[in-house]
Every structure is written in structure tokens, then in C-alpha cells.
Amino acid sequence: MKNLFLFAIMILFFTTLGNAQIPDKFENLQVLPKEISKRELMGNMKSFALGLGVRCQFCHVGEEGQPLSEFDFVSDEKETKKKARVMIQMRDAINNQHLTQLGEENALQVNCVTCHHGQEEPKTIELVMNETIEKGGIESATQKYRELREKHYGGFTYNFQARPLERVSQSLAGSGKVDEAIALLKLNLEFHPESFMSHYSLGEALAMKGDKEAAVKSLEKAYEIMPNPRIKKKIEEISKK
Ligand code: HEC
Ligand code: HEC
Structure with missing residues (x-):
């Protein structure tokens, strides 16, 4: 029980540490809700990275090893970021417009990992x-x-x-x-x-x-x-x- 508590504190500590380098206000959200909380935004970003098997710099301007605080997350320089916007819209359309029509009470949700399985491009x-x-x-x-x-x-x-x-x-x-x-x-x-x-x-x-x-x-x-x-x-x- 005590260990579990310590573990939870540790998780909280490290997530906060990572997220502390991320700004609190976002300047260039075009498809995610403008009022999104930092926690929710980071939840999205982590699921993108995990789903495609990549790191933040796959879509954002920044280098491996560089602290996240020095990344330029606002920039749209990378094509992959622009493509990811289309993908976010697709994900939301599947979940909100299509899967809802099945009338399931707890409809499953599609996410990046559903198709990508840890790859940049989903290929069998x-x-x-x-x-x-x-x-x-x-x-x-x-x-x-x-x-x-x-x-x-x-x-x-x-x-x-x-x-x-x-x-x-x-x-x-x-x-x-x-x-x-x-x-x-x-x-x-x-x-x-x-x-x-x-x-x-x-x-x-x-x-x-x-x-x-x-x-x-x-x-x-x-x-x-x-x-x-x-x-x-x-x-x-x-x-x-
Ligand atoms: C597959 C591409 C992709 C990956 C990987 C990714 N992001 Fe993003 N990120 C985006 C897109 C697309 C947006 C803009 C969303 C929009 O327009 O609503 C964004 C927006 C952001 C923003 C808001 C910038 C602003 O002010 O408008 C932050 C902060 C951010 N990402 C952080 C991260 C971090 C940290 C990681 C790594 C854990 C990460 N992202 C990984 C695609 C990605
Ligand atoms: C329904 C399946 C599906 C889902 C869900 C999906 N993708 Fe994709 N994605 C694809 C396919 C297929 C391609 C390849 C399109 C092409 O280039 O021919 C692709 C391509 C991409 C690319 C371009 C890769 C490159 O190297 O050019 C990015 C970036 C991407 N997806 C990000 C995402 C993100 C982020 C999510 C979750 C928000 C997501 N995708 C969800 C099917 C999907």
C-alpha cells in the first residue's frame, strides 16, 4: 500500500517535471480545442508519439537531447505536424460521427495506435x-x-x-x-x-x-x-x- 503511494507520487513528480517545460498557454491550436488543458494536450501528444513510435521532434522543431523548453512547438515548419492535424480531424470524425452511429453504449474509440501500431506510416x-x-x-x-x-x-x-x-x-x-x-x-x-x-x-x-x-x-x-x-x-x- 505504502509502495503504491510512493509509486503514484513518483509518477506524478516525473510527469510534472516533463510538463513543467511545456508552456501553459498554446498559441497555434487549429484542430484541438483552444481551451484544452495542458494535461489533456500532453495526453494527446504522448498518444501521438506512442502510436507512431516517434518522439516530439518528429512533428516539432527541436533536437534529440535538447530540453523541451527550447523546442518551438508553435511552429508549423514540419510537414508531419500538418499531416497530423488532418489525422486528428480524422480520428475525431471516426469517433464522434461514425462510431456513435453503432449505438453501442460504451463504443470503443479509435486512436493513432489503432492504425499506426507504432509506425510512422501504417504498413503491414x-x-x-x-x-x-x-x-x-x-x-x-x-x-x-x-x-x-x-x-x-x-x-x-x-x-x-x-x-x-x-x-x-x-x-x-x-x-x-x-x-x-x-x-x-x-x-x-x-x-x-x-x-x-x-x-x-x-x-x-x-x-x-x-x-x-x-x-x-x-x-x-x-x-x-x-x-x-x-x-x-x-x-x-x-x-x-
Ligand atoms: C505526430 C505529430 C506530433 C507529435 C509526435 C507530437 N506533436 Fe505536439 N502537436 C502536434 C500538432 C498537430 C499540434 C497542433 C494541434 C492543433 O493545431 O490543434 C501540436 C501542438 C503541440 C503543442 C501546442 C503548441 C502551441 O502553442 O500551439 C505543444 C506544447 C506540443 N504539441 C507538445 C508536444 C510534445 C511535448 C510532444 C512529445 C511528447 C509532441 N507535441 C509530440 C503534433 C505532434
Ligand atoms: C484509420 C487509420 C488511421 C488513424 C486512426 C490514424 N492514422 Fe495517421 N495515417 C494513416 C495512413 C493510412 C497514413 C498514410 C497515408 C499515406 O501517406 O499514404 C497515415 C499517415 C500519417 C502521417 C504521415 C506520416 C509520414 O511519414 O508522412 C502522420 C504524421 C500521421 N498519420 C499521424 C497520425 C496521428 C497523430 C494520428 C492520431 C491522431 C493518426 N495518424 C491516426 C492512417 C491512420
Whole structure:
């Protein structure tokens, strides 16, 4: 009980310390209510920073390590601040005009984190992979995946389960980019050796390349994990060719 009290005092102390460097009057509020309290304004700002995984200087003029009292919060120099205004309006419209129409008593509220999941731009891992393949080819994409996984695994920003890379690979194979699909499926199997779907898709892709032996091996592995008659049939089909 006593510890809890001390903890509360500490939290209060540090929040006040941080906020003490922030002016009490605001001069350039265009979308937030002009009469907003400092506490509420800072609540907004912290949820922006957390939602996008950034610090104050992402939107405001100031440097890492500089005291907040020296930041120019009034300035509209940064594009990101102007974009954030549009986002605040969007958030409020979703919450106040749209979600209210559902007639739920305690309607959930959308906030920056709902879409952004700790990223500057809200992108799924599928989108990041497709973009990176387009720009830099499959090698830079596999490199990118490893880096993102290293940095974000266990966090809430990207889905590192087996499914996303399987979906990207399947669509690559479908558009004739079989080598790329094979590379991604092999990457996926490093992290998800028990995904029958990755083994199965790899088998299909290898068959498309005409590598019958390797294809059958992959499909047999898929069948071992998931003894489904359709996989069996596929194996027979390819073996006969
Ligand atoms: C994603 C962008 C973004 C981030 C990150 C952000 N802000 Fe802001 N901030 C804004 C926007 C947009 C406004 C103006 C809102 C408006 O026009 O109503 C603003 C306004 C302010 C103001 C009021 C300035 C004035 O006098 O008009 C202060 C103070 C402020 N922010 C502090 C902070 C602090 C401290 C942080 C870091 C904890 C922070 N902000 C992080 C976007 C951001
Ligand atoms: C409904 C989903 C959604 C919500 C909620 C949302 N955003 Fe966004 N935001 C997006 C999308 C999508 C983009 C990318 C638009 C583009 O550039 O194509 C984006 C882009 C941005 C950008 C520009 C990033 C850049 O690097 O150019 C900023 C800044 C931003 N959002 C801030 C916020 C803030 C602050 C909030 C909360 C007040 C918020 N967003 C809430 C979907 C959302």
C-alpha cells in the first residue's frame, strides 16, 4: 500500500517535471480545442508519439537531447505536424460521427495506435515486402524481413506469423515470379519449420520450376505435418509427370 503511494507520487513528480517545460498557454491550436488543458494536450501528444513510435521532434522543431523548453512547438515548419492535424480531424470524425452511429453504449474509440501500431506510416508486413521487392529485388526484401524481425519481434507492429509471407509468396508465384516466391518460402520455413502451408507452397513453386524431386520432398514434408488427401494427390500428380 505504502509502495503504491510512493509509486503514484513518483509518477506524478516525473510527469510534472516533463510538463513543467511545456508552456501553459498554446498559441497555434487549429484542430484541438483552444481551451484544452495542458494535461489533456500532453495526453494527446504522448498518444501521438506512442502510436507512431516517434518522439516530439518528429512533428516539432527541436533536437534529440535538447530540453523541451527550447523546442518551438508553435511552429508549423514540419510537414508531419500538418499531416497530423488532418489525422486528428480524422480520428475525431471516426469517433464522434461514425462510431456513435453503432449505438453501442460504451463504443470503443479509435486512436493513432489503432492504425499506426507504432509506425510512422501504417504498413503491414505484406505491404513492406511487396514494396521492397519492387524497389530492390528479393535479396533486399529478405534482408529487410530479417532486420524488421530482429527489431520488432514480440512487439505489436508487424505480424511475424507464417501467414503473411505465405500470402506474398503465393501471389508472387501466381504472377510468374517463382524464384522470388521460393526465396520467401525458404525464409519463412527458417522461422516456421512446422508450417505445412509453407512446405506445400514451396513444393508447388518448385514443381513450377520443373524441379520434380525437390517439389515432391517439400510436399511430403507438408503431408507429414498435415496428412490431407489433397496433398497426397498432388504428390502423385507431380510424381507421374
Ligand atoms: C505526430 C505529430 C506530433 C507529435 C509526435 C507530437 N506533436 Fe505536439 N502537436 C502536434 C500538432 C498537430 C499540434 C497542433 C494541434 C492543433 O493545431 O490543434 C501540436 C501542438 C503541440 C503543442 C501546442 C503548441 C502551441 O502553442 O500551439 C505543444 C506544447 C506540443 N504539441 C507538445 C508536444 C510534445 C511535448 C510532444 C512529445 C511528447 C509532441 N507535441 C509530440 C503534433 C505532434
Ligand atoms: C484509420 C487509420 C488511421 C488513424 C486512426 C490514424 N492514422 Fe495517421 N495515417 C494513416 C495512413 C493510412 C497514413 C498514410 C497515408 C499515406 O501517406 O499514404 C497515415 C499517415 C500519417 C502521417 C504521415 C506520416 C509520414 O511519414 O508522412 C502522420 C504524421 C500521421 N498519420 C499521424 C497520425 C496521428 C497523430 C494520428 C492520431 C491522431 C493518426 N495518424 C491516426 C492512417 C491512420
